[in-house]
Amino acid sequence: MMKKLYKWDLIHYFGQLKWIFLGTLFVTILSVVFDMLSEINFVWAMFHQTAFIISIVGILIGLAYAFFSIFQRYYHTILKDEAYFTHTLPLSKGKILLTKVLSGFTLFLLAIIVAVSLLIWIDVINVQQFLDLRQLDSNLFNMSILSIASMVIMFFVSIVVIYAALSFGFSFNKREWLYVFVYFILYYVSNQVLSMINFGINLLINPNLLAVDDTDPTAMFSALSGILIIQLIFSIGLGVVNYFIARYLMTHKINLKNG
Amino acid sequence: MLEAINLTKAYDNLLVLDGASFKISKNQICGLLGPNGSGKTTIIKLINDLIQPTSGQILFFDQKLSLKDKSNIAYLPEKSALNMGQFVLGAIKMYQDFFIDFNPEHAKHILNLFEVPLTKRLAQLSKGQRGKVQLALTLGRKVDLYILDEPLDGMDPASRDLIMKIVIKYKKQDSTVIISTHQITDIESYLDYVILLKKGQILESSTAKALEKAHNMSLSAYFKEVYKYDEEII
Numbered sequence: 001m002m003k004k005l006y007k008w009d010l011i012h013y014f015g016q017l018k019w020i021f022l023g024t025l026f027v028t029i030l031s032v033v034f035d036m037l038s039e040i041n042f043v044w045a046m047f048h049q050t051a052f053i054i055s056i057v058g059i060l061i062g063l064a065y066a067f068f069s070i071f072q073r074y075y076h077t078i079l080k081d082e083a084y085f086t087h088t089l090p091l092s093k094g095k096i097l098l099t100k101v102l103s104g105f106t107l108f109l110l111a112i113i114v115a116v117s118l119l120i121w122i123d124v125i126n127v128q129q130f131l132d133l134r135q136l137d138s139n140l141f142n143m144s145i146l147s148i149a150s151m152v153i154m155f156f157v158s159i160v161v162i163y164a165a166l167s168f169g170f171s172f173n174k175r176e177w178l179y180v181f182v183y184f185i186l187y188y189v190s191n192q193v194l195s196m197i198n199f200g201i202n203l204l205i206n207p208n209l210l211a212v213d214d215t216d217p218t219a220m221f222s223a224l225s226g227i228l229i230i231q232l233i234f235s236i237g238l239g240v241v242n243y244f245i246a247r248y249l250m251t252h253k254i255n256l257k258n259g
Numbered sequence: 260m261l262e263a264i265n266l267t268k269a270y271d272n273l274l275v276l277d278g279a280s281f282k283i284s285k286n287q288i289c290g291l292l293g294p295n296g297s298g299k300t301t302i303i304k305l306i307n308d309l310i311q312p313t314s315g316q317i318l319f320f321d322q323k324l325s326l327k328d329k330s331n332i333a334y335l336p337e338k339s340a341l342n343m344g345q346f347v348l349g350a351i352k353m354y355q356d357f358f359i360d361f362n363p364e365h366a367k368h369i370l371n372l373f374e375v376p377l378t379k380r381l382a383q384l385s386k387g388q389r390g391k392v393q394l395a396l397t398l399g400r401k402v403d404l405y406i407l408d409e410p411l412d413g414m415d416p417a418s419r420d421l422i423m424k425i426v427i428k429y430k431k432q433d434s435t436v437i438i439s440t441h442q443i444t445d446i447e448s449y450l451d452y453v454i455l456l457k458k459g460q461i462l463e464s465s466t467a468k469a470l471e472k473a474h475n476m477s478l479s480a481y482f483k484e485v486y487k488y489d490e491e492i493i
Contacts, residue, residue: 001357004356004357007356008353008356008357012342012344015344016344076342081336081338081339081340082340082341082342083340084309084334084336084338084340085336085340085341087307087308087309088307088308088309088329088332088334089329089357090326090327090328090329090330091326092326173270251311252311255270255310256304256309
């Protein structure tokens with residue numbers, strides 16, 4: 001049943017996002033074609049510039065819309081009218097929530113892969129230059145890889161956090177969006193507290209943290225990677241906590257209303 | 260088949276269901292009757308695990324209602340629970356995928372009877388037509404318990420009788436149907452069992468015939484008698 005719920009979530013996402021991605025793909029193809037033609041006649045270069053800009057805008061809008069549609073889907077299928085279907089399926093609340101997290105994350109990953117592929121195609125991202133970085137500065141290259149990995153994990157965590165915030169807000173029967181906002185504030189505060197704890201831990205591990213020589217890339221990488229890794233562990237912990245909060249609220253607090 | 264034992268539901272300090280107990284046998288059409296705010300939807304939500312009881316429990320085939328029982332209950336919510344961007348045929352396909360007990364031919368046939376186009380998006384249909392799609396999908400399933408929350412709401416008078424006939428014909432054999440409504444005149448002739456609710460409490464629960472006999476009047480007349488307003492307060 002989880003697989004079916006996951007599959008139908010993806011079918012819905014595909015239906016919702018297909019035109020924006022097909023449109024962007026079309027403009028990107030035009031941009032590439034005009035770029036090739038501009039070598040024959042400079043007039044095509046003007047068309048290329050326009051298509052190039054529209055293509056980048058389309059990719060960014062597509063990404064933002066994909067991210068937004070994850071929460072829109074959660075709102076409709078867990079908290080509003082479609083929830084009357086979802087919650088009557090023979091699935092535990094934990095499994096429903098897990099399916100929603102996985103389908104949302106799958107969409108996000110697919111959207112990122114499509115966006116990055118298109119950006120590589122129109123030469124906004126130069127893969128070769130990035131790979132060359134490994135030879136030029138391995139520390140910076142490793143730092144970049146670590147940053148990308150942590151960004152992906154952070155997006156995964158943020159999906160769970162926003163799900164928990166929506167579930168919290170809609171466990172009240174009034175001023176739901178205000179309570180969603182309150183949840184975000186609480187999350188922000190707890191994140192800041194954890195950042196300070198992270199800093200304290202790093203200071204204990206490396207007492208010279210504040211006196212690191214910023215001209216020494218190895219020392220900089222070592223100092224920053226410690227902070228980044230502990231922050232990542234804290235974020236994953238927050239994600240797990242938020243999953244259980246959302247599951248608890250979904251089981252005990254949500255009172256669906258019609259309309 | 261379905262038994263509620265001392266079911267109570269309270270939101271903060273507001274008691275919306277107060278110690279409701281009833282027993283519904285199999286192969287019955289049961290009317291959950293009462294005015295708005297009497298606790299009908301609360302009972303339905305509790306049976307469907309959409310909310311948790313403050314106290315009390317529900318038994319299904321003499322066992323505490325569990326997750327696996329959900330596969331044996333088909334629920335028609337008051338408002339369409341379908342994605343409005345979906346095509347009618349897409350919704351049928353989705354039900355077919357989710358529920359092994361779903362008969363798509365029955366659903367399509369019911370929609371043909373209602374003259375609902377299969378190739379339109381749900382958003383393009385009227386409120387009544389959307390309700391009919393949801394009803395066709397619910398009755399397309401072959402389960403032991405059907406729960407229909409206000410199935411006659413927003414339906415034209417001609418459709419109401421047809422709906423009841425379709426419910427009787429397309430439900431699984433020997434299954435039970437719980438219908439929540441305040442439009443008693445349209446369904447009274449179909450009811451085997453009646454649960455009357457008022458302000459979160461069960462006023463009476465017995466067979467329709469016993470109730471009519473005890474009060475020497477039709478069900479709809481008794482309904483009006485029970486829920487009549489006080490002339491003096493107008």
